[in-house]
Amino acid sequence: MSTTIERRRDDVGTPPPPPPSGGALRRTSDWARRAPLLPALIFTIVVTQLPFVVTLIVSFMDWNAYYPDERGFTGFSNYASVLTDVNMRQAILTTVILTAVVVLVSLLLGMGIALLLDRQFRGRGVVRTMMITPFLIVPVAAALLWKHALFNPEYGLLNGTLTAIWRLFGSDNAPQPDWISTAPLISVEIALIWQWTPFMMLILLAGLQSRPLDVIEAARIDGASSWQIFRYMTFPHLRRYLELGGLLGSIYIVQNFDAVFTITSGGLGTANLPYVIYQTFYQAHDYGRASAAGVVVVIGTILIATLALRTVSTLFQEENAR
């Protein structure tokens, strides 16, 4: 009985081994199980982990491509310059503000819209599709769209709409703000919130639809108000989905490059860490400092990622327990 089971396990190409000791049999069967996994695992380690190790090493080096003779190890001086440099500190601050604002606002909006979409109404599917659309615009294209077609002070849709509304009331003096120059960071944030709200909405809607409806129905029959049901039943259930959306959103937005690069080209105080790293290494060729800044981003991300992994893990275990 047990032999047939063992045989079947290692039927992936390995010939039935000569009667070995129990340990050896188990080892071959273990390797037969691992074999399909190895290509993906090795590929991932080589392509994603190795470069980071190199980054870590270079971050301790004085290495500027313009001065190749001065290459050498300098200890923590790159980190010191990253953390004391005004531009770098500004970039760290910008990254934190940008990420926090975009994630929080799109989570709140996403939740409101998910609650609206969780109800039955005519054309719900159409509204859901309309809501997803912003997320399906290529990020660079979306940033171009906001920069040129919406924010442009002369012919952008925003100011155009203002003009139209003012004309409606017989006035020719509609305000025509230059959105990107007056509020550069907010402009970037608006474009990103527009793209990321659908993401949050999708995750939260999935959370809402996994609620145990019978319990909620029972509470309703027992006389619970809509607010009580939301406060004591829906919200606690949604909490983990809110966490997941917030954390995944943070991980993606901390890394954002496209919007900053396109809308403001890092100018006007909108340069976030990815953009500054790109500049430091691609234009200033200061490899050591760029690497140190990269390591700073990773440390920040690990903080968020640990929390994210924990949330995924909880959801994952529930999913598997079902």
Add this chain to the structure above:
Amino acid sequence: MSSVTNVAPVAATRTPEGEPRRPRKPRSGALLGLAAWLIGFLFVVPVLWMVLTSFHSEEDAATNPPSLLAPLTVAGYREFFGVGTGANPWPSLANSLTASVVSTVIVLLLAIPAAYALSIKPVRKWTDVMFFFLSTRMLPIVAGLLPIYLFAQWSGLLDNIWLLIVLYTAMNLPIAVWMMRSFLAEVPVEILEAASMDGAGLLLTLRSVVAPIVLPGIAATSLICFIFSWNELLLARTLTGTVAQTAPVYLTGFVTSQGLFLAQVCAAAFVVSLPVLIAGFAAQDKLVQGLSLGAVK
């Protein structure tokens, strides 16, 4: 409004699907439905505006207030595709297509066996492996950019589409492993094992039991990986030049204003986004699962 008469038949048609009928105040229900429509419309307006503007002439696109009813023309598209301007976006579109499709195929070739070893015949500590894959996706790309650039320079792979293919594969592999595992986990293992006892039943089982579960999963996974590769800018911008540049890199040519060019920008944005829009709407039901790396179904 005719809300009262409208709500009743909808509720009646939905009840057979298991949704318990809720006694609601119809007025507030209709209002909330209207609010949902309004918000959905607000979110889609920029896209509609993009499409509409792309079919206007440059003069009509740059008016203030906007001329919604201006005559339609494909001049913007003609400009984008180089009629009279000498621009040629085709190589970058072809590069994007190559990078996205080839990397997606490699991702599937690596991810499906891996997902098999994580679900149907799981290795020991398979959850640890899953979380290792996930953690690599969370590592910011920008942190590994410099070594990759130096390696590319040293090996002569700068401006080579194959470098992007390898990197996009690594970028999407964690998502694909997580998604494929969640699909393979739904395969009834007992039936599979019983079928593998007699070889004749195995093919039939694969076709009639496994394929219906796994093929939609493969389709959804491919679409998500395709979208992520197609959208990528930072790696492409840093590692490609004139030969291997992708469509998003081509789009960065529109960052600085060049006189009257709004219709052309909108045409460009729409053309480059079209494959993602198609893939995204096709994968709509599985989009959440892919974006949350398989954590949410």
